[in-house]
Amino acid sequence: MRKDIVVWGLCLLFACSCTENDKKAEQSETSGISSTATVSTNTKEGSQLFNTCVACHGQNAEGNQSLGAPSLVNQDDWYLIRQLENFKSGIRGADPSDVQGTQMATMAKLLDSPDKVKAVVSHIKSLAPSSTTKTIEGDPKAGKQYYSMICGACHSEGAIGNEALNAPKLVGTDDWYLHKQYKNFADGIRGSHPEDTFGSQMQMMSTSLPDEEALLNVIAYIKSLEQ
Ligand code: HEC
Ligand code: HEC
Structure with missing residues (x-):
């Protein structure tokens, strides 16, 4: 550990005259993380x-x-x-x-x-x-309409998420988990903490679907995007 700190200290001191190997190591450490990663x-x-x-x-x-x-x-x-x-x-x-x-x-x-x-x-x-396993039955066609009308505004077309709006990717997440989390928001189990700025936004949206059938359809639609 201490050796690392000394090495990095020296790198800084000599305005990054680090060896090629150090640079490579640094790159490989960050390469697995998508574009928004900030720290190696x-x-x-x-x-x-x-x-x-x-x-x-x-x-x-x-x-x-x-x-x-x-x-x-x-x-x-x-x-x-x-x-x-x-x-x-x-x-x-x-x-x-x-x-x-x-x-x-x-x-x-x-x-x-x-x-x-x-x-x-x-x-x-x-x-x-x-890929995740399909565990929920629903009508993706009917779900698509609701998705486009409501969810897509934040979670984006294709349910790929929108970091600027703090709305996560939903495609590629287990269907049973999406169902459970939507319910958790609706029941106030998630998103009620006074400091949960983004959770409270989603909690407001968790009453936007009229019934359970509509929720299952939306989730079936999101699942269908995985293929
Ligand atoms: C106003 C923007 C907005 C809309 C519209 C919206 N959401 Fe969200 N959603 C969010 C945000 C922000 C979060 C992240 C909450 C957090 O950080 O805890 C979220 C989180 C979620 C999660 C939790 C995912 C996880 O992995 O934890 C689910 C499920 C979800 N939304 C489903 C939906 C569905 C279904 C709809 C449409 C009926 C919808 N959302 C509409 C903003 C929105
Ligand atoms: C004892 C079982 C258990 C262990 C061990 C565990 N988790 Fe979890 N994790 C869960 C459960 C259960 C949930 C779902 C929580 C919920 O329903 O809100 C979860 C949810 C999460 C989530 C939220 C995902 C989302 O989309 O909302 C993240 C991130 C996470 N775990 C990361 C980790 C990491 C990283 C570790 C190791 C340091 C870890 N977990 C260890 C059981 C576990």
């Missing part, structure tokens, strides 16, 4: 930290429905980082009736520095994206 992180640390996540989210961050743990591998880094920080600070997962959110909050607190959060997310983003 230590991928070795990230993969070690990720060992504590595997039991629930799986070796390839593919998720595990029976544990309520979603796939993480297809999600954008900026959103994963924000959710982990929200779990840590009690903005998310602190509601007593949010059983699974509480479990996750306990895990997030193990990442006790912003660098650890970034390192583990960097590791997740270095894994190969994978």
Whole structure:
């Protein structure tokens, strides 16, 4: 550890006369993370930290429905980082009736520095994206209409998300998890914390679909975009 600091200190001192190898290492550390990554992180640390996540989210961050743990591998880094920080600070997962959110909050607190959060997310983003299993039946055609009318304004066409509006990617997220989170917002389990600026925006939208059927249709539509 101390050696690293000395090496970096020397690099700075000599206005980055770092060796080619150092530069390459730095590049490979950031290459797995999408364009919004801000800090180069230590991928070795990230993969070690990720060992504590595997039991629930799986070796390839593919998720595990029976544990309520979603796939993480297809999600954008900026959103994963924000959710982990929200779990840590009690903005998310602190509601007593949010059983699974509480479990996750306990895990997030193990990442006790912003660098650890970034390192583990960097590791997740270095894994190969994978498709999710279809678990919800609905009418994608009917869902498309609602999606375009309501959800698309923030989550974008194709449900790819919109960082400028803080709205995450929905395509590539498990259908059962989308269903559960929409319900959590609607029930006030998620998005009610006074500091949850973005969660409260989504909570307002969680009453916009008329009924359960419309929700299932919208989710079936989002799932159909994965192919
Ligand atoms: C004990 C099981 C368990 C472990 C271990 C665990 N998680 Fe989770 N995680 C969950 C559950 C359950 C949820 C869903 C919470 C909910 O329903 O709101 C979740 C949700 C998340 C989310 C939110 C995703 C989203 O789109 O909303 C992120 C990010 C996350 N976990 C990252 C991690 C990371 C990183 C680790 C390792 C440091 C980890 N988890 C360890 C169970 C776990
Ligand atoms: C006004 C903008 C806006 C609209 C419209 C909107 N959302 Fe969202 N949505 C958000 C934001 C912002 C978040 C992130 C909340 C957070 O950071 O916790 C979000 C989060 C979500 C999540 C949680 C995803 C996850 O992985 O944790 C789901 C599910 C979701 N939205 C579904 C929908 C659906 C379905 C619709 C249409 C009926 C919709 N949203 C309409 C802004 C919006």
